[in-house]
Amino acid sequence: MTPPMRLAPVIQPYAWGSPTAFPELFGTPATGEPQAEMWMGAHPAAPSTAGGVPLTELIARDPEGMTGTSGPGLPYLLKVLAVAGPLSLQVHPSAELARAxxxxxxxxxxxxxxxxxxxxxxxxxxxMVCALTPFHGLCGFRAPDEAAGLLESLGVAEAAGWVRTLRARPAAEALREVFQDMLGDAAKTARQAVERALAGAGGELAVYADLARACPDDPGVTAALLLNHVRLGPGEAVFLGAGVPHAYLDGVAVEIMGNSDNVLRCGLTRKHRDVPELMRVVDFTPAPPHRVPPAGVGGWHGYHPPVTQFALVRHELGEGAAHTVPGGVPQILLCVSGGVVAGGLALGPGESAFVPASVPELRLTGAATVFRALPG
Incomplete structure (x- = not known):
């Protein structure tokens, strides 16, 4: 049996990241540059290391002992996001569309x-994201009537056609038509009028005014008005399935996802945009954000979204408390505050460990907040 092993994560310095969030939360060194994502897992593009060896290589040496019945690789990737500016407006494909x-x-x-x-x-x-600090973003489509009301409140004559379509057509059809039109070249004049109207807007429109200032002359600003704005407090979580358009805007959160790098973008970014392919992938069904309430008692808080790739458990350990957790599956532990001892391995804030599937159970002791990632 291989005991739990300390992981060295990979920090991604994307431009939208915060230069101060990780140092302030975890006491890690500041670089003066943005630190956007902390990756913990076995993604081929940026695997964590244990003892200087990539986790991908350690799993390949002993897939049964390391991942057990989960197969030759980890089905999930665990991250911490430090968002100081808008991420790109994006969607991810379903399993069928990804394969094809x-x-x-x-x-x-x-x-x-x-x-x-x-x-x-x-x-x-x-x-799925679970907030560590107040966190907010855009997630899924509003009801068309709500979106029409927002556009109408701007008093922009050039947006009148979009308002009519949103109120006259079936919901998914209307959202598809308006979303595609907003992203197209022919809508540039209307988009510019919307951005001018957003300048200095307050109330429900304030978040879109912020987007207009952060991403001027970007088609994603106007398209964002069709999306739900969601706010999360610490410990609250939201799930995003295939085809759900989203963009995170500000805050720090733990994120867990399928172990994939398939992203289709259409706005709020300078990266490559593929609107035709994105339109094939997007789910235009209006729905409120899919919140995932934690379930559990006694300091255990389980987040179980409707997927097989991952689940997440938050452990709140008080002084002298102990949690014994089942093994048999590959798990990653992340300490976000305090200090925890897991199978003899001590972890402080921002430190993580991989627990092989061969470990039958694990005892957590200390005074800490610990996240535990595992297959769903």
Whole structure:
């Protein structure tokens, strides 16, 4: 049996990240540059290491002992996000679309590192975020009538056609037509009028006014008015399934997702945008954000979204408390505050460990908040 092993995560310095959040929360060194994502897992693009060896390699050496019945690799990737500016407006494909898209681009010989490549692997990428600080973003489509009301409140004559469509057509059909039109070149004049009207807007429109200032002359600003704005307090979580458009805007959160890198973008970014392919993937069903309330007692808080790739448990350990957790599956532990001892391994804030499937159970002791990632 291989005991739990300390992980060295990978920090991604994306431009939208915060230069101060990780140092302030975890006491890690500041670099003066943005630190956007802390990756813990076995994603081929940026695997964590244990003892200087990539976790991907350790799993390949002993897939049964490391991942057990979960197969040769980890089905999930755990992250901490430190969001200081808007992420791109994006969607992720379903399993069926991911397989087909990956096969199509492989057959076409699109290089794996081509920025224009949409499908980098044949897997879906559902995800869930659980806030560590106040956190907010855009998630899924509003009811068309709500979106029409927001647009109408701007008093922009150029948006009148969108308002009529949103109020006259069946919901998904109306959202598809208006969303596509907002992203197209022909709507540039109308988008500019909307951005001018957003300048200095308050109330429910304030978040979109902030977007207009952060991403001027970006089609994603106007398209964002069709989306729900969701706010999470610490410990609250939201799930995003295949095809749900979203963009995180501000705050720090733990994120767990399918172990995939398939992202289709259409706005709020300078990265490659593939609107035609994105339109094939988007789910235009209006719905409120899919919140995932934690279930459990005695300091255990389980988050169980409707997927098989992952689940998440938050352990709140008081002084002298102990939680004994079942093993048999590959798990990642992340300490976000205090200090915890797990199977003889001590972890402080921002430190993580991989627990192989061969470990039958694990005892957590200390005074800490610990997240535990595992297959769903």
């Amino acid at each position: 898209g990956f096969a199509r681009e492989e057959a076409a010989g699109v290089p794996a590192d081509d920025p224009a490549r949409a499908y980098r692997d044949p897997f879906p990428k559902p995800e």
